[in-house]
Amino acid sequence: MSTQRIGGIGVVGVALVITSLLLTAPVARADEIVNWSFDLTTTGQDAAWTSPTTLDTGLAGYQYSYEITQFDMLVNITLEGVWLPFFPLSGSEAPAGNGTFSSLPTTLVDGTFGDSSGVPGIHVTIGVDATGQGTIQLTNVQFGQGGIFSISGFHVVGNVSISPGLVPEPASAVMLLGGVGLIAIRRRPSRRSARA
Numbered sequence: 001m002s003t004q005r006i007g008g009i010g011v012v013g014v015a016l017v018i019t020s021l022l023l024t025a026p027v028a029r030a031d032e033i034v035n036w037s038f039d040l041t042t043t044g045q046d047a048a049w050t051s052p053t054t055l056d057t058g059l060a061g062y063q064y065s066y067e068i069t070q071f072d073m074l075v076n077i078t079l080e081g082v083w084l085p086f087f088p089l090s091g092s093e094a095p096a097g098n099g100t101f102s103s104l105p106t107t108l109v110d111g112t113f114g115d116s117s118g119v120p121g122i123h124v125t126i127g128v129d130a131t132g133q134g135t136i137q138l139t140n141v142q143f144g145q146g147g148i149f150s151i152s153g154f155h156v157v158g159n160v161s162i163s164p165g166l167v168p169e170p171a172s173a174v175m176l177l178g179g180v181g182l183i184a185i186r187r188r189p190s191r192r193s194a195r196a
Contacts, residue, residue: 032056033163036134042122043074043153044141051134051160057104061165064108065098066126067158071113073120074153083155086113086120095158100165105129108160112140119144120151126160134160 036051055062073086097109107127114121123140136156143151 032059033161034134036160037157038134038136038159039155039157040136040138041153041155042138042141044143046141047138049134049136054132055128055162056164057130057132059164061100061102062162063098063100063165064160064162066096066108066160068095068124068156069159070155070157071095072155073151074155075149076152077149081152083153086154101128102165104132114142122154122156124156128162134162 032055034051034053034055036053038049040047040049071086072083074081075084076082095113099108101108105128107125109124109126112121112123119142121140121142122138125135125137125139127135129135138154138156141154
């Protein structure tokens with residue numbers, strides 16, 4: 001019984017190649033997702049937040065997403081303070097985004113939100129420290145004056161989600177056998193070349 005050959009490699013060899021490729025495909029470990037929600041208010045001073053949990057720092061890569069769901073300013077009209085949405089937003093970072101990182105510590109967001117002149121404005125930094133703990137800092141708080149009204153506070157609410165990135169599984173015995181099988185398979189000379 002002869003084995004059908006494809007381009008000089010037996011069907012068994014092709015099957016071993018396919019098996020090896022399937023075993024090296026990236027596998028997501030979705031059971032280790034961390035979700036952090038934050039809520040900070042400042043009336044002029046720097047403000048900081050740290051996550052109540054940490055992520056596993058031993059992974060090869062991570063995927064993240066963040067969203068600032070509420071960004072308000074405390075506007076004082078005469079003697080009454082009213083929270084209003086803080087617009088326009090400016091800076092290199094949008095109120096929502098996603099990406100990947102592979103080492104800690106890392107910075108996910110580092111931008112100024114506010115008027116193009118920076119007044120009113122606030123600098124927001126979102127990151128993860130070397131221990132896997134999430135951090136948020138509100139700095140460089142600038143209120144300015146607006147004639148009949150003034151700004152005296154900022155309120156920032158949002159969330160961050162981080163999950164393991166796609167990490168290849170370690171080599172298995174089947175993969176090693178597949179490699180040995182491919183090395184062992186040699187292209188035999190055809191009958192025509194043998195007769196010649």
